[in-house]
Amino acid sequence: MGAGMELNAIRRDGTQFPVEISLSPLVTNEGTLVSASIRDITERRKSEKTLSQLASIVEYSDDAIISKDLDGMITSWNRGAEKIFGYTLDEVKGKHISILIPEGLDSEEGMFMRKVQGGEHIDHYESVRTRKDKVKIDVSISLSPLKDRAGNVTGISKIVRDISLQKRAEEKFKGLLESAPDSIVIVNKNGTIELINIQTEKLFGYPRSELLGKSIDILLPDRYKRNHGHNVEGYFSNPKVRSMGKGLELFARKVDGTEFPVEISLSPLRTEYGIWVSAAIRDVTDRKVFEQALFEANRLKSEFLANMSHELRTPLNGIIGFSELLIDKKVGPLNDRQEEYLGDILNSGTHLLRLINDVLDLSKIESGKLELGIETFFARAAIEEVCSVVHSIAEKKRIRIATNITPHMKEVSIDKHKFKQILYNLLSNAIKFTHEGGNVSIEVENTGNEWFSVKVKDTGIGMTVEGMQKLFTPFVQLDSGIARKQDGTGLGLVLTKKFVELHNGSIRVESEVNKGSVFTIQLPVHIAHEMKKNETPNSGR
């Protein structure tokens, strides 16, 4: 049956098994018989199968798997090698491995050879190799000795991985890192510095080599060190992009021990070694100095305005006082002309006084110094008080003021003085811009439990959309035939809006030319006491 033929045999139970049968003639007295030697080769088949599987894994691996003999001649070359280097097996078999090695790196092979012959393995050695088309690629090389049964090294197997893409991504990342305007420090889970950029060297004054592998503590003032490990742990338990120590003043420490204020934002960085954290550190010394200067300048401005206001009021006291005294004829009779001119002096004086007061208010608001004086009162009472003040000017123009206050309106707790100023500004505007015989109305209603609204409507000249946009700009008065320019300070609505906003309220205007305007303000029924003070600019964040 032919030497070494492999066949299947059948057992008594019907199962088959591979056998190798050799037949040989056996000459006996009874003639020539056939002797069959049957060998069960089940085990051998199995190991053969494993070998062929291994061979196919090697063959189809994406990595180049190459073997060479001790002289450096290529002995095997898989498809991965074909793909990476561009040579087919036929092209390289028996060729020296140096065809893959770029000039200048020739010594590498010798080094590999020595190490591997000494029984060593080499893992993930990063280097450069040349493809068939002369293009150089970044590779990671692992080498191990090939041994015969006796344990003698007969060659070297080599797994080569193309890491060009990875290298390019790394370079891009490093490029980004280096081009960032902030200092960037990348730290692992243990708080050890893994990577920094050049800005870090500049900012902290350490050379790169003195930071890499060190604990991040090296960059912290001593007083932070105790807690920092704990904070790092805390961050890794919920790693996401955020700024460090929100609302806290943070300081970092330079190589010479000096501290400086910083702002730090953290973001997790997924790496092959697990999650790291990237900290972008910004030196905010200049900003702090600037903020301080700004704060100081603002304080000086407010002080200047307060002083100026005082100085301006002193002579006004005389101008307004004496013209009032004369116009009231306390010191004797006046002819009509004298009375008229004195009236002009008085009007100009009071106008100037209003301007000074408004500017002072505005500057107080802007410097955060205007405080709300909360009182509890009935809105109806305040509205009636204001109406009685504007009543005389309305009457002169035969304008009727209607009030419609919801009976459900309870007491309010807001700044009564400011509330009246708001109403006065809106009502006097409504009267000013309404023709003789027109109508002005005030409507007050609850809008939900926490808020109420006041609507001031007029049947006046109204305004264009463009006009409405300019309405809350300081010193911009809309052009109108009716209102004489000197009637207003140009700050009334600006202040009104600010007063409303100090109460966390809002103001809205609807208007149509020649039909009239509606100003609607929304105010809280109660303003919480902690909101009453408009925060002063903080030197912190």
Add this chain to the structure above:
Amino acid sequence: MKPRILVVDDNAVNLKLAGDLLELDGFDVSRAIDAESVRDLIQQVTPDLILMDVALPGMDGLTLTRILKGDDATKMIKIVALTAFAMKGDQEKILAAGCDGYIAKPIDTRKFSDTVKGFL
């Protein structure tokens, strides 16, 4: 008997305005331009009320008020501050110094005399 008012103001025009106004409304008015002349004047005649300008050259109005209110011989004199109310916290400072009240400048000539009467 006319109420005796001592008006203190370093600004001549304002001093004249307040003084003349009160005189026109029937008060017996004397005038001073600084703390020193106030102390000289009250040695001679004790006023019922002093209208005290806060910002005076030399000793300021509030310091003078503190001294007068701390002296048994003068503490019964009513002191009303005249203030431009420009500075934050002025009100508190005025009352803390011992003033019986304050009148804001510029004064309202139509109400001034009545306001002053209210403090007597």
